[in-house]
Amino acid sequence: MPASLTRAALETLDHADELAPFRDEFDLPADVIYLDGNSLGPLPKATPGRVAEVVAREWGQSLIRGWNTHGWMRLPLRIGEKLGRIIGAEPGSTLVADSTSVNLFKLLAAALEARPTRRMILTETGNFPTDLYMAQGLAALLRRGHEVRAVADPVAALNQDVAILMLTHVNYRSGAMHDMASVTRAAHAVGALTLWDLSHSAGAVPLRVAEDGADFAVGCGYKYLNGGPGAPAFLSVAPRLHADLRLPLTGWLGHAEPFAFAPDYRPAEGIGRATVGTPPVLSLAALEVGVDQMLRVPMDALRAKSQRLIDLFIALIEQECAEYEFRLLTPRDAAIRGSQVAFGHADGHAIMQALIARGVIGDFRSPDVMRFGLAPLYVRHTDVWDAVSVLCEVMRTGAWREASVAERRAVT
Amino acid sequence: MPASLTRAALETLDHADELAPFRDEFDLPADVIYLDGNSLGPLPKATPGRVAEVVAREWGQSLIRGWNTHGWMRLPLRIGEKLGRIIGAEPGSTLVADSTSVNLFKLLAAALEARPTRRMILTETGNFPTDLYMAQGLAALLRRGHEVRAVADPVAALNQDVAILMLTHVNYRSGAMHDMASVTRAAHAVGALTLWDLSHSAGAVPLRVAEDGADFAVGCGYKYLNGGPGAPAFLSVAPRLHADLRLPLTGWLGHAEPFAFAPDYRPAEGIGRATVGTPPVLSLAALEVGVDQMLRVPMDALRAKSQRLIDLFIALIEQECAEYEFRLLTPRDAAIRGSQVAFGHADGHAIMQALIARGVIGDFRSPDVMRFGLAPLYVRHTDVWDAVSVLCEVMRTGAWREASVAERRAVT
Numbered sequence: 062m063p064a065s066l067t068r069a070a071l072e073t074l075d076h077a078d079e080l081a082p083f084r085d086e087f088d089l090p091a092d093v094i095y096l097d098g099n100s101l102g103p104l105p106k107a108t109p110g111r112v113a114e115v116v117a118r119e120w121g122q123s124l125i126r127g128w129n130t131h132g133w134m135r136l137p138l139r140i141g142e143k144l145g146r147i148i149g150a151e152p153g154s155t156l157v158a159d160s161t162s163v164n165l166f167k168l169l170a171a172a173l174e175a176r177p178t179r180r181m182i183l184t185e186t187g188n189f190p191t192d193l194y195m196a197q198g199l200a201a202l203l204r205r206g207h208e209v210r211a212v213a214d215p216v217a218a219l220n221q222d223v224a225i226l227m228l229t230h231v232n233y234r235s236g237a238m239h240d241m242a243s244v245t246r247a248a249h250a251v252g253a254l255t256l257w258d259l260s261h262s263a264g265a266v267p268l269r270v271a272e273d274g275a276d277f278a279v280g281c282g283y284k285y286l287n288g289g290p291g292a293p294a295f296l297s298v299a300p301r302l303h304a305d306l307r308l309p310l311t312g313w314l315g316h317a318e319p320f321a322f323a324p325d326y327r328p329a330e331g332i333g334r335a336t337v338g339t340p341p342v343l344s345l346a347a348l349e350v351g352v353d354q355m356l357r358v359p360m361d362a363l364r365a366k367s368q369r370l371i372d373l374f375i376a377l378i379e380q381e382c383a384e385y386e387f388r389l390l391t392p393r394d395a396a397i398r399g400s401q402v403a404f405g406h407a408d409g410h411a412i413m414q415a416l417i418a419r420g421v422i423g424d425f426r427s428p429d430v431m432r433f434g435l436a437p438l439y440v441r442h443t444d445v446w447d448a449v450s451v452l453c454e455v456m457r458t459g460a461w462r463e464a465s466v467a468e469r470r471a472v473t
Numbered sequence: 474m475p476a477s478l479t480r481a482a483l484e485t486l487d488h489a490d491e492l493a494p495f496r497d498e499f500d501l502p503a504d505v506i507y508l509d510g511n512s513l514g515p516l517p518k519a520t521p522g523r524v525a526e527v528v529a530r531e532w533g534q535s536l537i538r539g540w541n542t543h544g545w546m547r548l549p550l551r552i553g554e555k556l557g558r559i560i561g562a563e564p565g566s567t568l569v570a571d572s573t574s575v576n577l578f579k580l581l582a583a584a585l586e587a588r589p590t591r592r593m594i595l596t597e598t599g600n601f602p603t604d605l606y607m608a609q610g611l612a613a614l615l616r617r618g619h620e621v622r623a624v625a626d627p628v629a630a631l632n633q634d635v636a637i638l639m640l641t642h643v644n645y646r647s648g649a650m651h652d653m654a655s656v657t658r659a660a661h662a663v664g665a666l667t668l669w670d671l672s673h674s675a676g677a678v679p680l681r682v683a684e685d686g687a688d689f690a691v692g693c694g695y696k697y698l699n700g701g702p703g704a705p706a707f708l709s710v711a712p713r714l715h716a717d718l719r720l721p722l723t724g725w726l727g728h729a730e731p732f733a734f735a736p737d738y739r740p741a742e743g744i745g746r747a748t749v750g751t752p753p754v755l756s757l758a759a760l761e762v763g764v765d766q767m768l769r770v771p772m773d774a775l776r777a778k779s780q781r782l783i784d785l786f787i788a789l790i791e792q793e794c795a796e797y798e799f800r801l802l803t804p805r806d807a808a809i810r811g812s813q814v815a816f817g818h819a820d821g822h823a824i825m826q827a828l829i830a831r832g833v834i835g836d837f838r839s840p841d842v843m844r845f846g847l848a849p850l851y852v853r854h855t856d857v858w859d860a861v862s863v864l865c866e867v868m869r870t871g872a873w874r875e876a877s878v879a880e881r882r883a884v885t
Contacts, residue, residue, distance in 0.1 A: 104532050116524055116701070120513075120701055201721075202582060281751075292753070309611070313574065337574045427732065
């Protein structure tokens with residue numbers, strides 16, 4: 062970062078930014094710098110109209126006929142197919158369904174079925190809690206001596222008792238990113254399967270799950286895919302595993318012939334068998350808008366801008382706020398991080414409250430982590446300048462202490 | 474039914490109907506008589522506005538802050554509490570989450586945990602397929618010798634090896650309704666738990682799950698509750714079972730402190746532990762409109778009209794269409810049926826297609842069942858008259874044969 066860094070220079074970058082037109086596709090509040098798209102993406106301008114159309118015209122006028130005439134029944138596969146392109150999956154291997162948590166359960170159970178003599182679900186210390194919890198719940202349910210083991214270096218802990226290595230590709234707190242290809246190779250070398258949680262990756266970084274050899278993947282629709290609060294999640298299974306894929310949640314819409322109403326379950330061919338209940342049409346309509354938008358994004362440009370924004374954020378903090386002891390938690394190496402940047406600070410929670418009160422919206426993760434999502438579709442270089450300026454001001458004036466005091470009062 | 478039955482007499486009934494104002498609360502297509510609300514309820518007029526508000530104002534303007542400022546995080550419990558009143562559950566025992574299928578899995582697994590020495594999941598021949606399939610999937614996953622047994626008379630088959638008796642309260646095909654209180658007593662007498670699927674009951678018939686002693690219940694939001702296509706489902710657990718309730722899908726939002734991001738799962742107190750992933754806010758907003766409406770409905774009047782409509786439908790068929798051999802599949806006794814009526818007919822599929830082409834929308838269920846949902850909030854007495862008139866006309870003219878031919882052509 063040049064010492065001569067100025068806001069004017071960043072304005073020039075914004076003007077030249079080939080992604081700049083995407084920002085106009087979002088309905089962003091005027092008084093906000095939004096750096097929390099890694100938690101909930103903002104509203105695409107096209108979404109209200111599409112949702113209104115599905116509600117009033119499709120549901121209201123077609124009623125039950127909508128399942129056929131508007132292709133509602135195909136939505137999980139149709140949107141899944143598009144999502145598969147975003148994550149670099151083979152055609153026919155990705156489905157939108159349920160929540161990330163439920164999809165983790167399905168695929169973890171399938172992995173244990175596929176590796177019946179192995180007893181370990183291996184993961185990483187600091188993985189997202191629901192990944193750990195769903196694995197723990199499955200192991201407790203099965204009562205067959207499975208261990209959920211979380212270690213600092215999971216690749217080093219791989220052995221022939223590992224049924225599945227479950228990792229979040231981009232860490233939700235630090236933003237550190239695994240090398241999917243080499244980690245997957247290491248897992249396969251001991252005969253283990255891999256399950257990648259792409260919640261903080263899909264729409265944030267280029268992905269090639271097929272090329273990298275991933276067996277299973279899941280991810281979230283409401284972060285960088287801008288699908289709306291609680292949007293449906295996705296799952297993906299490498300085609301080589303489809304034929305023997307035994308899933309535990311055998312719902313009627315995963316049946317080979319759901320409308321035969323047969324008494325016994327028989328799984329559909331392919332990834333369709335991972336459907337469980339009736340697709341949530343309204344939520345799917347919103348998600349599809351975000352996914353369609355993402356398909357138009359040049360991913361190389363997205364990745365380059367994402368890393369430029371993070372470099373800029375770090376440089377400005379270190380240049381302007383050095384005395385306040387923000388501890389960088391995200392790798393400096395752009396090759397091994399996602400699209401977010403995190404700083405540790407003992408007063409991080411109060412500082413984040415002060416930022417949010419001033420319209421700079423990031424978030425806080427226990428115990429002391431301030432997270433800033435730098436989603437290149439709508440975050441500008443000048444937004445980073447302005448956000449860091451507000452942060453420095455909050456520190457310089459001690460304004461964060463007021464947030465801290467107000468909060469202590471609220472608690473006591 | 475009097476022999477002097479006339480359309481004018483039914484108009485008089487419609488005018489005097491205390492539920493008539495509810496029909497005006499729905500956006501129903503002008504050219505349709507909608508008798509399929511038991512599959513997908515119609516659109517309440519209040520829903521588009523509420524959904525638009527949640528999308529544009531809550532999500533669009535509040536962004537991540539919506540989880541607190543708009544109470545999104547509380548939606549599953551808030552709507553669950555309202556739904557609990559509709560099904561007669563104790564306060565604090567009902568939650569909106571996931572799909573009916575996923576909720577079946579959760580509660581079946583909890584039941585087997587609570588009855589660890591018993592091996593049977595007992596149910597009824599002809600139960601809805603997903604209920605059977607989810608039980609089969611769970612038994613296959615556990616590999617502990619559980620049997621899913623479907624019999625014609627499940628009460629007679631109760632014994633000390635039955636962990637759980639799983640029944641759909643109102644049969645999806647015939648509309649026959651179990652006596653929840655006596656069946657539950659019989660199950661409890663042998664130490665079995667009960668799980669009631671209320672998908673065709675909630676919003677259709679008065680329910681008292683607490684008074685009737687039910688242990689577990691699940692149900693659907695998109696039928697008589699008018700929550701929209703693929704609306705979230707609900708589950709309910711008797712409070713006496715909460716303390717020891719071990720659920721298999723241990724997602725982060727069912728954790729006692731989700732935002733502590735602790736590495737180990739610890740269930741929330743009460744029914745909140747049945748939450749798994751992030752609540753689907755847009756779909757929940759639509760569901761809440763339907764649930765709020767249902768809370769205003771006088772259930773005795775709803776029940777009385779529902780039975781009057783069914784009696785009328787049967788009488789008119791038998792009076793006007795006797796020669797076409799429609800076989801009544803629904804009990805004549807109003808005390809043991811829900812809010813739908815079904816007829817068997819060898820040409821039922823083609824006949825139903827002809828009806829739908831003429832704006833009378835019911836549905837068909839394999840192998841030969843024509844179903845008509847008579848939802849008292851918007852189906853009028855004259856609608857029944859008009860629907861049966863169209864049906865008789867279709868039979869008299871042989872018009873259904875054209876639908877049959879067209880269909881055979883489409884298939885070949």
